[in-house]
Amino acid sequence: MAAGRADAQESSKWFVRGRQWWGRVFAGSERQRVLLVTKSTLAATLAWIVSYYGLDAQSPAFAPFSAVMIMYVTVYQSVTQSLRYVGAVAAGVAVQAALGFLAGPDLLTFVLVAVIALSIGRSRVLGVQGPQVATAAFFAFSTYSSATDNMTRLSQLGQIVLLVLIGCAIGTAVNVTVAPPLRYRSAEHSVRILARALYDLTADIHPALRKGAPDSDTTARWRERANQTDGLIAQARAGLHTAKESIHYNPRRLLRRHRGHLTFQGYETVLNALERTLSQLASLTRSLDQWKQEENDYAYRSFLVRYAAFLEAISEVAYALSTLDEQELSRQTQNLDGLVRDAQTRRREVAEEAEAKTLPLADPARPYGALVIEATRLMEEVQYTNDTLQSWVET
Known part of the structure; x- marks a missing residue:
């Protein structure tokens, strides 16, 4: 039994x-x-x-x-x-x-x-x-x-x-x-890899900044994680290379409709922008890790709260990119456009807060000036990525 x-x-x-x-x-x-x-x-x-x-x-x-x-x-x-x-x-x-x-x-x-x-x-x-x-x-x-x-x-x-x-x-x-491989999904997955790395790191940073200045162990961990993205970038580029290669001599490329779909040029443009964004984020983590806190830094905590809100908006954009699906590209880009506009609003609030609090932006021992600059650069790359996706959907 x-x-x-x-x-x-x-x-x-x-x-x-x-x-x-x-x-x-x-x-x-x-x-x-x-x-x-x-x-x-x-x-x-x-x-x-x-x-x-x-x-x-x-x-x-x-x-x-x-x-x-x-x-x-x-x-x-x-x-x-x-x-x-x-x-x-x-x-x-x-x-x-x-x-x-x-x-x-x-x-x-x-x-x-x-x-x-x-x-x-x-x-x-x-x-x-x-x-x-x-x-x-x-x-x-x-x-x-x-x-x-x-x-x-x-x-x-x-x-x-x-x-x-x-x-x-x-x-x-x-x-x-017989079903010749046309690996557009590999290109799509390459974008997802970098977007997910961006999301994971920003999602870890913004809650800590909202609570105040992070300790040295936390910033060192962020910096190490940001420096480890080189392997992910290499993996993403290898996937894109395979995807681009799959179109040569492939008869299926003649059956693919380009309207509403990203071409490999579009994927590569987005991938390049995400790579630059990760580079900017690595620079941001270095600035935080080199921060020598002083007693009067507590007066600028509202700036960190604003900055946390900005990074949270960036993480939402990154998450949207990490779920990119060209079959749903038209709908996703509409959602992404709204998220990017929200991130732009948060970036302007960061700049306005820096002006209102008269932050020591020129002090090399404090990260405020670097943070304002990195926020602008991050936003430029995110906006460029969004513009690229919008243009491909509209053509």
Whole structure:
């Protein structure tokens, strides 16, 4: 009885896990992986059919292997890497053919083939496909050594190159024609990464400023977090680069409507603005961390309250950008425009408070002057980001 319940619980657990996995697939988090596996399987199968049944090749596995090798996440990468892969294989086979026919299939020939193939493989032209020169040369040497006469050897070496060409052609064709990846979502996600970093930091700063001048441990933590955004920026730029690359040679770009959608230029403009905003915020945290508080700073607490309200408005803008969805871009930009106008109002209140309280803006030991300047610069970048999004929606 207990064993039956245990089996039922185990079955239920696997059912729940399966349902969660399919949920992620349909939600998109696993969709690209499943699609890539499916396309690779289709390409490998077609390449095997052509090489094994159509050509009756002696080593038909070269074709499906090649088809899978060049199945990249973008059509551009599939095209460029297939050309490099074919070039690498052809170079390796050519080295073996030249030395094999001149010196024969002995140990010294293999050593010379290895040295030359490995040297060619280090060429920058071949890029990541460089090691395939030596791999192809070694396979070619094995094929050459097992053949009985020169005509058979020449035929089999040529067949290796032909099979690689077939595999690359089929793999590229499948990647181009079967749901070719157009990674606008990667560009969108890049914007979200930086916007979320901006939101997280400003959302942490403004409540503390509203309570008064923060202590040195708190400002040091803010400064450290702001300095750690370089990795996020690099990640965001890599995502944007992949997204921009996905449009080359991709037939789906002709089906995309540009009205109401950001182009890659638009995403890059927004990303640049967010990067500059994070840089300004890092400068702001440095100013706070270098603050040497004095006894009469309490008189300026109302300024910090105003400044906290400004940073809170910036955090709301950042949160809106962190949820950017181009399918909802028209509605989101309307909401964003209102948030930006509110942030502009808060920035003006900061400037007015600084004038009303006659703050020591020129005192390098106090951050008031730097804070006013950083507020203006932050607002300029936020306004520029908003203007960019508004212009793309209206065109």
